[in-house]
Amino acid sequence: MKVLKFGGTSVGSPEGLKQVVGILKDYQQKGEHIAVVNSALSGVTNELVAVGKMACSNDPAYEEVLESIKQRHFEMVETIMTGETRTRVTNNIKVFLKELSDLLYGVYLIKELSKRTSDLVLSFGERMASYLLSEYASQEGVAAEFADARRLIVTDSSFGNARVLFEETNRNIGTHFSKSSHLQIVTGFIASTEDGTTSTLGRGGSDYTAAIVGAALDADLIEIWTDVDGVMTTDPRRVKKTYSLKSLSYAEAMEMSHFGAKVIYPPTLAPAMSKSIPLSIRNTFNPEFEGTLISKASSDWGYDVKGISSIQEVALVNFQGSGIMGVPNVPNRLFNALSEAEINVIFITQASSERSISFAIAPDDGPRTKEVLEQEFNLEMINHKIDAVEIRYDLAVVATIGENMKHQPGVAAKLFGALGRNGINVVAIAQGTSELNISVVVERKDFSKTLNALHDIYFLSTETRLNLFIAGVGLIGSTLLNQIKAQYDNLLKQHLKINIVGIANSKQFLFDLDGIDLDNWKAELLERGRKGNIDDFVTEMVELNLSNSVFVDNTSSQAVVENYQRVLNNSISITTPNKLASSGDFLKLQEIKNTAYRRGVKFFYETSVGAGLPVITTLNDLLNSGDRIQKIEGVLSGTLSYIFNSFKTGTSFSEIVKEAQAAGFTEPDPRDDLNGMDVRRKILILSREAGYQMDISDVQIDGILPESCMEAADVPAFFEELAKHDHHFEGLLKEAEAEGKVLRFIASMEGGKALVALKAVGPEHPFFSLSGSDNIISFTTPRYLERPLVVKGPGAGAEVTAAGVFAEVIRIFNYLS
Incomplete structure (x- = not known):
């Protein structure tokens, strides 16, 4: 036998109900014996919670929410039911809603909503949805009956999250199922006390109901049908590229469910584990997909961890003081006090000094926790043996889970390495001796970033x-x-x-x-x-x-x-x-x-000096290997390199500059290149990299442009002025050529003093043979004293600069991987 549980999203729309009945028909055609547990329509339980609170607050607007709930169910009936069935179901739904309306009106009048009354209010969601499903299944040819779980499951009187009394419950379920051959559509989430008062099993209780029924009937399999393809490696709402897990052990599933995996709820697993009944997590809207199987054994699927689970909102309580150290009774008193106040502890860690105990709780429990602990340890706090209780909010817990983590070196290193590289601060850490779970508390603002960083490192290690x-x-x-x-x-x-x-x-x-x-x-x-x-x-x-x-x-x-x-x-x-x-x-x-x-x-910022050339990298490699920079020389402007390499006898300097502008080598205003400021910045950058604490004022520029050119009103006026001084540049060229030299616009730094100037260099100089728009940089060091180390190549242009930036992006990738 199989027990199938369908969640709210599965039955939350006419299309969903049709899909569910299609699944039931498929099982019927295969001759399989099944039972069904059903949730409220998606969103209805939240609406019932809201409408109860509004009625209790004497807010007349509760009737608007109630009307929305009514219309939702009537529209469902109108869409999926036909003929006499539609009339009968409509009338019965009206009976349900009349009872709910009267109950809420009573709450509104007396302005009180106890947990007991709240459970009754919430029960209507499952009761109406399960009734709708049973009637629709019958209409479509599946012999089905509505089964109210309040006649089957017996609990204590802990309303809101009642404890099941299994002996009587199992007997009731066995008796009920033995009396009918029809498919039973059982209401999830709800039960009743021994005196018949409606109770609930807590949020997620429909899954628990399925496990209770399955265990009582010794089912072969419990299937939880939801709207995702099984248990995912992590929260798919936060991480885009997640995977469906083929299998989990009970222990792994328990860890995943405790830390927020919404497709499984922790109480669900206990009844199944007691009878060794596997659970299968399936997708109602993708029934062909096999989903996730939860059983005794965990399969090895090739990754260090099985999944990354999380709780997005937690508060961390820090309980510390000298009075804790070596006092055995303190932890006992601490957790007993929390237990009596019904405060759930999510996460615990203790310093080896025994001076502090930290634990995570739901943020809403923060004020109550502080009150309870201050009351329990009032005397110790008065005597300064225990400090004031500190509670830190806006935190989240993320846990890496998997049985393959046992005795596996490097799992924790990957975790903390990934967090460190992404600047994620770890507030607290906990790991059990089972090595099944490593949990970290992080700031809530880093929640999504943490999930993505860890998912990438564990599951996308190939990318x-x-x-x-x-x-x-x-x-x-x-x-x-x-x-x-x-x-x-x-x-x-x-x-x-x-x-x-x-x-x-x-x-x-x-x-x-x-x-x-x-x-x-x-x-x-x-x-x-x-x-x-x-x-x-x-x-x-x-x-x-x-x-x-x-x-x-x-x-x-x-x-x-x-x-x-x-x-x-x-x-x-x-x-x-x-x-x-x-x-x-x-x-x-x-x-x-x-x-x-x-x-x-x-x-x-490699590209700030030589575009795509490895100038800064080379300089740093020299320093890191123990060398020392004595002198730097460089033609650091592709524009000025082109201009002076093209300036030959028979040409005019102003025409060469115009050609450079037309070819796109200069800035729109060529003076931005010819003034040497760009080169000045570049030699300053290299000087600083070489270890010299210099500022821009420490770099001298011997300007090459006459003052009249610099003061020209616009670019055309500049070229007119420049042409008037062609004879000056022609004289510099002839003087250099007479000595067998060439003109180069050179930046140099030696001993912390830097100069940018136009110089004439001979054949013995490494810059003599420079051509085109290439840059060239030489480093003189104790190792490269007689023959300086030279870096030469294209030093300007969008292609080489972009390529240099691209190369640095790849370097960052290598660091991260």
Whole structure:
């Protein structure tokens, strides 16, 4: 025999009821002997709770909620019932609702709602739903009978969460089922006391009812039909890529249910375990899927853990003081006091010093807990043996669960490593000696992030997902997006999934948790983007609180830089070609770096100096291996490299600059390149990386432009002025060529002193043979004294800069994986 339990979502709509009856017909055609336990229509129990409270508060609006409940059931009858059945069922539902209405009116008049009366109010949900299902099944050819569980299950008088009296209950169930050959549709959740008063088995009690009935009838299997494909690896509402577990042991299921797995309720398992009856968790709307089987044995499915369960809202009580140490009776008094006050303890941990005991409770129990403990330990607190009770709210519990965790090194390391890399602070930890569960308390704001980080590390270890937020989608940003799109499939083969969650320009931004479409991002930003500045963009990025997040700054904006501290403080790595932070105020830069180190995230800015060239990486490798930077020289501007490499005898300097502008090598105003400020910032960045505490004022510039060119009103006027000085530049060129040298715009640093200037260099210099728009940097060190170490290659352009940023994104992936 099998006992099938259908949840509220299964019977909450006409389509759901039809699906349920289809399942019953399928079992009937197979000749299987079954019984059914049924829940209230989805949402009705919550409405009954609300309507009871409103009536008790003398709120006349309770009648509106009651009317909604009435209409919901009448509409169900109108939709699924036909002919005489519809008339009969409508009349009987009216009887149920009249009784409920009279009961609530009494509550409204006396302004009192005891637990006993509340149980009676709540019973109407299951009674009406089960009656509807029995009548609809009969109409569709399934011989079914409505069975009120109040005539079967006997409990004590602990209304709201009554304790079952199994001896009498089992006898009642056996007798009832022996008298009828029809399919029994049993009301879940409800029961009665020995004197016949309606009681309930607590929320989730319908599952418990199924287990009670199954155990009493020695069923072969108990099936819990719900709206998901069995027990998932974690909460699918919080983590998108979850898996259905094929099997669980009773112990694993007990742990999962205790920590919030809503498809199983803890009391359900006890009756089934007592008779070794397997439970199957199935999906009413996907009946072909086999779901999850819960039994004695746990199967090895290739992962360290079976699942990640959680409770989103808990409070943590810290009970401490010198009077606890070595006093055996204190824990006993503590938990007895909580038990007598009916306060459930979710999680317990104790310091090895025995000076403190911490435990988690439901937040609503916080004030009562404080009151109970202060009353129990009043004398010790007066004498300062025990401190005042501290309760911390806005917390959550997350638990990794699985029998394969036993004696498995590295499981805890993965957990704490993943949390640490994502900046998630662990408030408390507990692990039993069974090694079946490692539980951590975290801040509630980090709840979703914790679930995603742990799910990725345990179940998606073959795939790391990076969530990218990109500020600046101009030339460099759009090129980066194109490069990511081109490499997307190849990266997936390397177990890296790049998810572009947010993009922003100077006026608007767009977020999509599923990933912005890389084929259509421009149109989506235009159509779906919201107006806002970078502060708004960062605020929303931080509030999303996603694991494995990277912020890419493709701008040259100081406003973006001002957000770096906030980004890093929220454990989000940064990669950027923006030079303003790394060449700005020295102390602020150190604060940024210290924050990144403290939060365990990365702050990369390789592309701020040599675009895609490994300049900073090479410099740091030298220092980390024990070398020392004595001198740095570099042609650090691709624009100025192109201009002076193209400036030959027979050409005019102003025309070369115009050509560079037309080719897109310069800024719209070429003076922004020719003034040397960009190069000045780059040599400052390298000097700081070399260990010198320098500011921008420590870098001297020997300007190459006459003052009249700098003061020109606009770009055309600038070119007119520049042409007037072509003879000056021609003279510099001839002087250099006469000595067999070439002109190079060089930044240099030696001994903490830096200079940016136009220099003539001969064939012996490594910069002599430079061509095109290449950058070149040389490092003179004790190891590379006679022949400096040279890094050379394209140092400008959107393609190479974006590629450099892309490379840093991959470096962050390697760190996270």
